[in-house]
Amino acid sequence: MSRHQRAQSSTEGHKEPHSVSLKVLRLSRPSLAHQYPLPQSRASDALEVPTKAALSYPSNNPDDLFILSPLLTLPPAFGAAYVGESFSCTLCANNELEPCSDGGNVVTSVQISAEIVTPSLTVPLELATAVIADVDPAEVGSSLEPGKSLQKIVRHDLKEEGNHVLAVTVTYTEPCKPLDVEQQKEPGTAGTRIRTFRKLYQFIAQQCLAVRTKSGDLPPLVTADGRGGSTKARLVRYVLEAQLENMGETPICLENVVLVPKSPFKSTSLNWDMPSPVCEGRNSPILNARDVTQVAFLLEQQTGDSEGDEALRKDLARDGRAILGQLSIEWRSGMGDRGSLSTGWLTSRRR
The missing domain is CATH 2.60.40.2910 (Immunoglobulin-like)
Incomplete structure (x- = not known):
């Protein structure tokens, strides 16, 4: 009971x-309000509509040709x-x-x-x-x-x-x-x-950013083995390319695209952030919705890393592929929201 x-x-x-x-x-950041100005009327028009009537932010000196206004709006959904x-x-x-x-x-x-x-x-x-x-x-x-x-x-x-x-x-x-x-x-x-x-x-x-990668082989570098003998060392080199596509609905700005290499490789960026004696500024690309940009990196085998060289030889002997590194991407949205993405281990093509 x-x-x-x-x-x-x-x-x-x-x-x-x-x-x-x-x-x-x-919780999300606001966005700039849009305004849709009316076309300027001619003096011969019988009915003249003031331009301010179509502006979201009327002022004494309105910019009736610019779609963005100084007003901020909260997300409706x-x-x-x-x-x-x-x-x-x-x-x-x-x-x-x-x-x-x-x-x-x-x-x-x-x-x-x-x-x-x-x-x-x-x-x-x-x-x-x-x-x-x-x-x-x-x-x-x-x-x-x-x-x-x-x-x-x-x-x-x-x-x-x-x-x-x-x-x-x-x-x-x-x-x-x-x-x-x-x-x-x-x-x-x-x-x-x-x-x-x-x-x-x-x-x-x-998914905000789609990443598609491919790698290519370069002719190896032949250098001295560093032991004072006549033996030459063949240092392998690769080029890694990646296509980045904005899958979102709003534009994003790529702040940082870095390839973190795996030993014994050294990564060199071939993108907008590479050192240049001509251009001192750094212009980060802006991707609108469905825009695609391409980045590339040069990977070179370094000498003096016995542990990394041994792991590389085992990988190439096992399946003919070398583990190159991981791609790390950072971006910002239109109103400053941060985003970051890291890929898994990227490998070279099978030899």
């Missing part, structure tokens, strides 16, 4: 509305999440109880925990307390008066493509109704009860 009563009360508790609601809002960027959102727990004349209906012991489920693993997330204007951080606690809220911020670097699920669990202690107080049997818990709920938010992480 007691077992049946516990099951029934548990079911009724799930149907009862919670005193605390949860709101999840993604969740937007796209890209691999290599940081996913940030705020979790807001609100006390939905009505205020009482006796100062009751205070929700205590409010705790928020979150984890993100990626295609391969589940990662618990660290929560940081949000800084709210006109609120002293020392006064932010786990007790919420009616109409107050507790905000936490989570951040996670997206490293996998596919479906992601943000799971948020809220636990709190609320005052009991008079009927519930009479049913309390445990000492020290009269007048309160602990409640919890869990919500899931699903989103898809898309």
